[in-house]
Amino acid sequence: MSVSPTPSAGPGPWLRTTGGVVLMLLVLQFVTGTFLAFYYVPSVDHAHTTVSFIERVLSSGSWIRSLHHYGSQWLSLFLFLHLIRLLSCEAYKYRKAHWFAAVVLLALVMAAGGTGYSLPWDARAFFSTRIAEGLTDGLPIVGRMGRLWLLAGNDISTLTLSRFFALHVLVTPFLILLLVGWRLARIVGPFNWTTINRNVIVAGVVFVALAIWTLKNPAPLGPSVTEVTAEYLPRPGAQFLWLYQTLKYVPGGLGSVVGMVIPGLALLILLLLPWLDIAALHKVSRQPQRMIASVILAGFALWIVTMTTTSYLSDHRDPRIREQLAKQAFQEKVVREAPFQPVSLQEAVGTAATDKDKAPAAYEKFCASCHGPHGEGGKQGALIFPPLTGMSAKPRRTVDDIVGLLNDPEAYGIEPPMRSFATKLTAPEKREIAEWILKLK
Amino acid sequence: MSADEKLNTQSRRSFLLLIPITILGGMFASVASAAFRFLRPRIVNESAETWSDVAQLSELTGQSPLLKKINIDHVTGWALTKQEHQVYVLPNRDNQVLSAICPHEGCEVAWEQDSKRFSCPCHESYFSADGARLTGPARRGLDPLPRRVQDGKLQVQFQSFENNATEQIKRA
Numbered sequence: 001m002s003v004s005p006t007p008s009a010g011p012g013p014w015l016r017t018t019g020g021v022v023l024m025l026l027v028l029q030f031v032t033g034t035f036l037a038f039y040y041v042p043s044v045d046h047a048h049t050t051v052s053f054i055e056r057v058l059s060s061g062s063w064i065r066s067l068h069h070y071g072s073q074w075l076s077l078f079l080f081l082h083l084i085r086l087l088s089c090e091a092y093k094y095r096k097a098h099w100f101a102a103v104v105l106l107a108l109v110m111a112a113g114g115t116g117y118s119l120p121w122d123a124r125a126f127f128s129t130r131i132a133e134g135l136t137d138g139l140p141i142v143g144r145m146g147r148l149w150l151l152a153g154n155d156i157s158t159l160t161l162s163r164f165f166a167l168h169v170l171v172t173p174f175l176i177l178l179l180v181g182w183r184l185a186r187i188v189g190p191f192n193w194t195t196i197n198r199n200v201i202v203a204g205v206v207f208v209a210l211a212i213w214t215l216k217n218p219a220p221l222g223p224s225v226t227e228v229t230a231e232y233l234p235r236p237g238a239q240f241l242w243l244y245q246t247l248k249y250v251p252g253g254l255g256s257v258v259g260m261v262i263p264g265l266a267l268l269i270l271l272l273l274p275w276l277d278i279a280a281l282h283k284v285s286r287q288p289q290r291m292i293a294s295v296i297l298a299g300f301a302l303w304i305v306t307m308t309t310t311s312y313l314s315d316h317r318d319p320r321i322r323e324q325l326a327k328q329a330f331q332e333k334v335v336r337e338a339p340f341q342p343v344s345l346q347e348a349v350g351t352a353a354t355d356k357d358k359a360p361a362a363y364e365k366f367c368a369s370c371h372g373p374h375g376e377g378g379k380q381g382a383l384i385f386p387p388l389t390g391m392s393a394k395p396r397r398t399v400d401d402i403v404g405l406l407n408d409p410e411a412y413g414i415e416p417p418m419r420s421f422a423t424k425l426t427a428p429e430k431r432e433i434a435e436w437i438l439k440l441k
Numbered sequence: 442m443s444a445d446e447k448l449n450t451q452s453r454r455s456f457l458l459l460i461p462i463t464i465l466g467g468m469f470a471s472v473a474s475a476a477f478r479f480l481r482p483r484i485v486n487e488s489a490e491t492w493s494d495v496a497q498l499s500e501l502t503g504q505s506p507l508l509k510k511i512n513i514d515h516v517t518g519w520a521l522t523k524q525e526h527q528v529y530v531l532p533n534r535d536n537q538v539l540s541a542i543c544p545h546e547g548c549e550v551a552w553e554q555d556s557k558r559f560s561c562p563c564h565e566s567y568f569s570a571d572g573a574r575l576t577g578p579a580r581r582g583l584d585p586l587p588r589r590v591q592d593g594k595l596q597v598q599f600q601s602f603e604n605n606a607t608e609q610i611k612r613a
Contacts, residue, residue: 028472035476039518046519053519060475193457200461207468342521 013198016089018082020199021206022105025075026180028207029112030173032068040119042165044158044393047121048224049343055221056340062218067210069219072113073239074210079106080297083270087293092273101183103270108176113239115168121161122222126395127234129156129164131247138256157390222332226438228395233324235315242307245314266296360436362429366421375440383417389440402434403427483518484613492589492596501532501595506552506559506570508541513599526599528586529559531571538586538597539572545579547604559583580607 039058041050054061083102086092091099118129133156137147152159220237222228236244243259250258269276273289281288315321359373370385372378377387391397396412405412407422407430421430493511501507506529515522527541527549541549548563558575559568566577573582587598603610 024468031472031476035479038480049519057519059478059481061479063475064479193454197457197460200464204464204468211471340519342516342519344521 013195014202016085016195017199017202018078018085020203021078022075022082023180023199024203024207025071025078025210026176028067028071028210029075032064032071033169033173035064036068037169042119042162044121044161044225046343047119047161048221051120051122051221052224052335053340055218056336056338063214066214066217066219069237070214070217071210072109072116073237074206075109076106076113076239078206079109080301084297087290087297090290092289092293093277096274097183097186099274100271101179103267103273104179105176107267108172108179112168112172112176115164115172117237117240118161118164119168120221121225122220123225123228123232123395124220124222124234124236126156126225126228128236128240129160131236131244135256135259138253139260140256143256155390157393218336220332221336222328223335225395226392226398229398230396230401231324232395233321233328235325238308241311242304245307245311246303263300266300270296360429360432362425363433363436366424367433370417375437385417388437391440392438397438399431399434399438402437403430406430406433485516490598492591492598495528495530495538495588495595495597498536498590498593498595501530501536504533505554505557506531506539508552511597511599528597528599529572529583530595534571536588536595537571538588538595539583540586540599540601542584542601543579544581544584544602544604544606545577550583580605581609584609 036054039050039054039061041047051065054065056062079102083106086095086099086102089095091102114132118125118132133147133151136150137143139146148154150160150163151157152163222234223232235241246258247255270293273293276289276292278288281292285291315325359368359375364373367375370378370380371388372385375388377389378385391402401412405414406420406425408420409415409418425433491513493513495509495511496507509528509530511526511528512523513526515524529539529541529552531537531539543550543561543563543566545561545564545566548561550559550561550566550568552558553560557570559570559572560566561577561579564578566579567575568579568583569575572585574580584600584602586600589596601612603612
């Protein structure tokens with residue numbers, strides 16, 4: 001890709017092939033992503049089912065999804081290495097377009113990774129969407145409004161998933177294509193076949209390594225949001241562990257600063273680096289730009305490595321967590337190997353209200369006065385009673401959970417005026433109400 | 442540069458060209474073969490041996506064809522869908538069952554009581570009361586479907602056939 005000005009011996013020229021690897025991984029993301037879109041449906045009713053279908057039924061489905069999943073992690077890693085290599089040849093001075101493209105590409109790839117992470121709509125995806133919601137909400141000034149725009153409403157819903165889908169498959173890929181097109185158009189001839197060959201060979205080796213890794217390691221797919229139980233421990237993928245672990249240490253409100261403002265500022269400084277050759281800084285360092293970029297890149301590398309390692313270690317040290325995570329991994333494996341059950345579209349879509357959708361008598365007697373005859377929620381003076389619709393898209397809301405909640409609302413973090421119905425309702429009545437609530441869309 | 446050296450440089454160049462082509466080709470082939478398996482259509486032959494209820498025998502009276510609807514569960518990939526199909530029962534012809542699908546381009550034909558014929562709303566093919574082709578672009582009559590009587594009910598095996606053939610050819 002990049003033509004080396006001075007051909008030299010030793011490993012040097014081979015290290016200047018990060019551009020080729022990044023290009024190969026980018027193409028692979030576009031190709032595998034396109035294949036996945038042939039089956040994926042971005043709706044909270046069907047997202048998990050369709051991903052599960054890709055994983056469990058389609059031949060090569062698991063490999064293609066794994067290539068896409070791990071390919072995105074490898075892409076971030078190689079972009080980081082590419083940036084280090086550009087730093088080493090002072091690209092911010094002599095090849096500003098290369099430097100600019102690499103920094104913006106890193107930001108776009110991270111945005112694509114963040115939005116793509118929500119799409120399978122498993123428990124992990126749901127909780128990560130929650131974290132994205134929280135981090136956005138905590139941003140100074142724009143946070144409140146940013147959260148509503150991100151979610152497309154005031155709660156995570158199927159609209160949020162559609163939004164993440166559009167950002168992931170249309171907006172970010174389009175921007176990436178524009179950027180890469182602009183960057184590739186700036187390569188000037190004549191073609192140096194030796195350099196091209198080196199890039200292709202290294203890209204081929206990385207591809208083979210990724211292919212073998214992904215054949216052995218299918219991309220994770222946790223339980224769907226509706227199946228998740230109270231003891232489930234959500235753990236993000238390796239690419240987000242540093243953030244996950246850091247959020248344990250910073251006090252609440254600062255999470256957004258650590259998770260979004262600092263990485264954002266760091267990217268902005270890297271982006272502006274070509275213009276940061278400021279006279280005043282020469283007193284501190286002979287090459288201030290190099291120093292700034294080195295501090296940022298080394299700082300992030302250190303931060304990410306430390307926090308990721310700490311996260312693995314702390315999970316490994318606690319026997320209860322270790323046991324639960326092992327149990328989850330085992331359940332995931334069991335589900336993966338179980339036969340796939342197609343979902344009935346008519347039931348899932350939910351037709352107009354009929355007799356069988358009518359609220360149970362016990363609901364009308366005890367619940368309807370506050371939560372409304374159709375579970376639409378209500379308001380009495382200052383008291384607000386939340387709607388019961390869309391419950392099936394939320395975690396810890398299985399039939400058993402709702403029965404448990406009716407028995408002991410406080411155990412589910414629900415405060416008065418909701419009271420316990422442990423003795424007022426019979427066990428079959430509670431189940432009937434729970435099953436009815438889960439049908440509400 | 443001597444002629445020999447020139448030749449050497451040339452073959453070295455074409456050899457150098459061979460390396461990236463081979464590597465890129467290998468990568469392309471491995472992904473393409475996975476893509477072929479991944480995107481291959483999923484053909485499930487589920488209508489075979491599936492009998493659907495059409496109506497009680499006692500309802501099937503009169504001289505005109507009777508329009509009946511049957512529902513068939515189709516498993517298409519990850520989804521289970523109910524598909525509605527229309528059939529005509531001919532009570533005056535031993536309850537023969539005709540598929541309402543026009544053998545021209547697959548629209549659904551309607552029975553015209555006044556002119557005592559089936560007509561296709563799309564391209565004006567006409568069929569007689571027993572389903573035989575009268576006029577229009579269709580190349581054969583309406584397709585009879587296998588039927589049987591079970592517990593006083595008429596049942597049918599729904600099938601679809603290739604368009605525009607003079608003979609009935611079952612679709613995969």
